[in-house]
Amino acid sequence: MLIGIDFGTTRTIVAGVDRGNYPVLTFLDTDGDAHEHFPSVVAWEDGRLVHGFEALAAARAGAPHLRSIKRLLGEPTTHPGTTVRIGEQELLLADVLTGYLGALREALPEGAGPAAVSVPAHAHGAQRFMTLEAFRRAGFEVVAMLNEPSAAGFEFTHRQPRSLSARRTRVVVYDLGGGTFDTSLVQADGTSHAVLGSVGVNRLGGDDFDEVLADVVLEAAGRTRAQLTGPQRDRLLDDCREAKERLTPQTRRMVVELPTADGAGEPVVVAVDAFYSAASDLVARSVSAMEPLVGSLDKDSTVAGIYLVGGGSGLPLVPRMIRERFGRRVHRSPYPAASTAIGLAIAADPDSGFTVSDRLSRGFGVFRERDAGAGVAFDPILTREHPIPEHGEIVVTRRYVAAHNLGWFRYVEHTSVDAVGEPRGDLVPYAEVIFPFDPALQGSDGAEETERLAAVPVERRAGGPLVEETYTIDAAGIVSVRIADLTTGYAREYGLGR
DSSP states (O other), X not given: OOEEEEOOSSEEEEEEOBTTBOOBOOEEOTTSOEESSEEOEEEEETTEEEEHHHXXXXXXXXXXXXXXXXXXXXXXXXXXXXXXXXXXXXXXXXXXXXXXXXXXXXXXXXXOOOEEEXXXXXXXXXXXXXXXXXXXXXXXXXXXXXXXXXXXXXXXXXXXXXXXXXXXXXXXXEEEOSSOEEEEEEEEETTEEEEEEXXXXXXXXXXXXXXXXXXXXXXXXXXXXXXXOHHHHHHXXXXXXXXXXXXXTTOOEEEEEEEOTTSXXXXXXXXXXXXXXXXXXXXXXXXXXXXXXXXXXXXXXXXXXXXXXXXXXXXXXXXXXXXXXXXXXXXXXXXXXXXXXXXHHHHHOTTSOOEEEEEOXXXXXXXXXXXXXXXXXXXXXXXXXXXXOSSSEEEEXXXXXXXXXXXXXXXXXXXXXXXTSOEESSOEEEEEEEEEOSGGGXXXXXXXXXXXXXXXXXXXXXXXXXXXEEEEEXXXXXXXXXXXXXXXXXXXXXXXXX
């Protein structure tokens, strides 16, 4: 059975392909009860890592654990060598993720096969690479990697085709998950989708609403976080998450159990309006982030509406504030937490007929040495609107005569550039490369070679070699780099993990 896997910050949801239907698959917890998700939790218990429901039970019993792995992947400094600490154990984040996905694979029903998987639309290269590699190392056959709101756009068109018409062909997908926020403007022509633009916020999601509610509860009880132990804080956040997910538009009060020293709980009553007042800034952040993409929705007659997906959008405050800002054309998925997984299953189904033409949500460029190392200049190689190939690769080249003995390249991903072409906003380092243009400096590859070249002063020289830079974008939106001296034939390849 083909499947779609939405690896989430707090929960991972999987949908299957069943003769044109896309049911959400269930997982059994430690008591044998079925749930439509697998917790995104890893814990260290009895000298080994445990995952999912087993990790959740271990964490509640006080075992060292790690939540929100996906948020760590999204940190700008994350790379394939990044480590995390779980209790006294320091482990590679990539290995922890691979172990978690391996446990997910074992927990899937028998017969679950090739998978379409997702990443946030604004995910940087390291996050895309590490996610894809972890799925493959865990034993999954990955048939496609889609941006989350792009997958949710499939679910919208499949479920609500009548919302689109010959005049209204666009939908804005508002995806508020457990830890990240993404929004994309999607053009739909039947089952053919084209992403016109995407923006996002890496640390904005349901986890933040849980933190806000915890603060409201503590204030109502006259307590502070400093008065709680680590396990007590975790229990409080778990109860806040459950109380938040029980909210309906008619709810006026909510009860949250505040852990006490004797292991029991003190029920604290909180007015829903007090929680909404404290959490409204979080929703406002998402609205501000999507403004450049959406513009004035009321004046755009081609937009069929805003489609709310992701577990975080289930909070009644979210559709209320979105409607206040953008009017009545707001639709909420009947399965907001599962919308992306269902869309991924549709993408995995070769008989669905759905296709998507997506774009990079981050630009890619390089700071180059100039004036014999006295300064740097930025070259914006790829814009955030550059297309991602549906299959195969797209290649971009640069060819020039080198003017220095060494090329010192500092590659970055960025969210925007200013009027003069300088990168602005969220900058994420991709790689720092030193390439020898002087044949006398061209030698073997590796860390020792890079260290040797770093000690060589940059000098301006005439009559340098003809150099070709080749940038390749694959179907997962991952960029790799090849630099070649066409005069001598010396070449090196650079990419995440290499």
